Amino acid sequence: MNALLIDHVSKNFGGVQVLSNIFIELEEGKRLAIIGPNGAGKTTLINVISGVLKPSTGRILLFGEDMTRHSPYLRCRKGLSRTFQILSLFPSLTVLESLLLSVMPVRSDQLSLLRPIGMFSHLYHTSQRLLEQVGLWEKREMIVCNLSHGEQKLLEMAMSLSQAPKLMLLDEPMAGLSPGETVLISSVIRSLPSDVAMIIVEHNVDAALELAGRVVVLNQGMILAEGLPHEVRKEPKVQEVYLGTEESWRSWKDFCKKRGELHS
Amino acid sequence: MEFIFLQLFNGISWAMLLFLFTAGFTLIFGLMKIINLTHGSYYLFGAYFGIVVISYAKNLLVTAIIGGIGIAILGMLMQRFLLHRYETSHQTQVLLTFGFTLFFADLALSIWGGEPKTIPVPHLLESSIRLGGLTLPVYRFALILIGLLTAALLWCFLKSKFGMLVRAGIENEEMTAGVGVNISLLKTLTFAGGAFLAGLAGVIGGPVIGVYPGLDMQILLLSLVIVIIGGMGSLKGAFIGSLLVGLIDTFIKALFPTFSLFAIFFIMAVTLVVRPSGLFGSE
């Protein structure tokens, strides 16, 4: 069964066509990278998948179920989680408080009205485990807005893991990170259980391709190319789009060379 | 049948007065996203100014313009020296205008007392027209005319070069400022314009609905319902919404006066449930 099926999805905002006829199948446990130049519609696509936006046409199926009209919180209960490109956190809460909120089990304890939160020790245990996984346990009492950018990204990652998702949407997880922090995030992503399907939207083409087995190239709201990294690279349309960005083009070449897939 | 036509006539003239007032509110929200709750106080003060001025000016039109200008100045001062500082927080701006509502309401009470007052209908428009079996005051015809005229003027204005600047400013402030437009001045002028309409409406509404404490909140309430139904920031919505609210209010008041508020509540509730952004509003 597909973890995710984006079935001919289009999205327009009052006359501006942002996504056109997107069709993507993602099997369970598989990892997909979505790359493309700025304004290609990558974040819009993530917003449509996670339910923040509803598509103008087409369907979104999560694990076989049509979730097109469903709110974000229902998709979370289906096993979806996402991180935000522009960090979306709880600015005046502490790291630990943020996690406590994230790990509150979706059904039972949420509406507990009168028992003090201190009595829910399993929330604290799970929060600790997740924070240790990303290396933020020592900083648990820090106020979120005082964390460094990299630490905030790690927090975001920890929060997105809290509901044991089966499909993760990572929207530019490496954006704005130092090389050291990038390595840390990459290792966290790599260490995720193999049955978790993943979509990574990234500008850092190198990093995205390290983590994903398949690539979709988006341009101007349409799928330009799709397939294994080295295949996609050879497509002339893709080369045209990336010709402008020397660095990512070069890094892609280097990457393919490293993987021994570039023969000329 | 006559009854229906009479209520229709009254309803439309009431709607036009409401539109005049609400248009000002919508202008202010449209450009600055400020929900100016003081707008009702502007109406009330405009009306009270009108009562004072008319004894000297003797001419309702002149009084209305003077009243409008007076309120425009008040609005400009409020916007420039206070609201402007809180541009980033719409919530704070609403709270501030809310506080001013209370302040102005009691100020008006202390200055002019609690007795209801009225502005005399100008001599020229005192007569009535007989249509069918009905006697229709000419003044209400004048109101309808003024409402339609204002709607037409505003529509032209928005399509004009100045109007385009205003709309561009709404869309993208930085860009508009980047091409040399003094956005800050534009905002102050727009706020003044909106306040002017409220003050003007206060004066010309005087002969029809009078002037009394509590009027500020009553008319504000109707305006809020109008923009909820019509859509925030939409002049077209304000026009249609005013017609709807004006007509419904008039009809229900004629039939079941105590329950006119229920009718207003009902249409507001239906709108919020079925189409929360209003008829012409954007999400």
Added chain:
Amino acid sequence: MKTFLKTILLFALLGVLPLLLPSYFTGILIRIMILIIFAMSLDLLMGYTGLTPLGHAAFFGISGYTMALLSLKIFHGSMPFIGFAAGIVAAILCAAILGLIVVRTKGVYFMMVTLALGQMFWGLAVKWQQLTGGTDGLAGISRPSITFASLNFSKEINFFYFVLVLFGLSYFIMSLLLGSPFGHTLIGIRENEKKMEILGFNTWLHKYIAYIIAGTFAGLAGMLDVYYYQFVSPEILDIGNSIGALIAVILGGSGRLFGSVIGAALYVCLEQFISAYTQRWVMVVGLLFILVVIFAPLGLSPLLSRLWISMRKPQKNRVGQ
């Protein structure tokens, strides 16, 4: 545990105060307690959920009028607790129905819609003269009494203890509520609703429940207010009343339960003091509100600490404590 003991101590102190102070102060203390309940209900929405209602006095008045009408027109003074219960039910019902319309909106739009609703109720109270007596209001409402225990609350000091018990209960329930997972979810919604949705919370439901709870406590405060003055008029539905509660919440520091206590006490004391010098207390309230919003949006504490340049604990309530 420490805070629990401290709170019990404070309540005990409060209970003893009217016996120590001249009887003039009993009335003031009653009014403070009523305003605290009202302010707490407002802060539940404002400081915790992040929704600021501008017409919160509507629930204050709905319960007040319901209780007054029942006890005056139907029961003629007997069985006062039925009126009391009816007032609570009225608040819950109204909040449940209005909540369906109102809780779908957010931010300034929410402020606008709640104001419109509040004004409608005020207008209704004024217009429906047959029922509500219009601007003249309804007088002669008798306070409840527990006849089998021969407890009569018409005496102010007895009424004080009646209010004290209800205040204590309200404060206790509020603290439990805000310390529970539900309470923390509200804080999360205040901080970042979109994120809470992504994390799997049905934020609408949480806001709706909070709205109903807030309306209920506001209704309780309203009834106590009507019992105290033994009179009800459209004034309790007026924006002045809503603004008074807003001042109490903001001045005391929103997002902190004890803030409502401080803010309410300050407000009532200010009212007592300033009303002695001027008739135009309403104008002062409007000005005061403006000043509070400008200079003390985070409460008096930060204002004072800014003046004294000292380190203070963050204002907003914490998750997990």
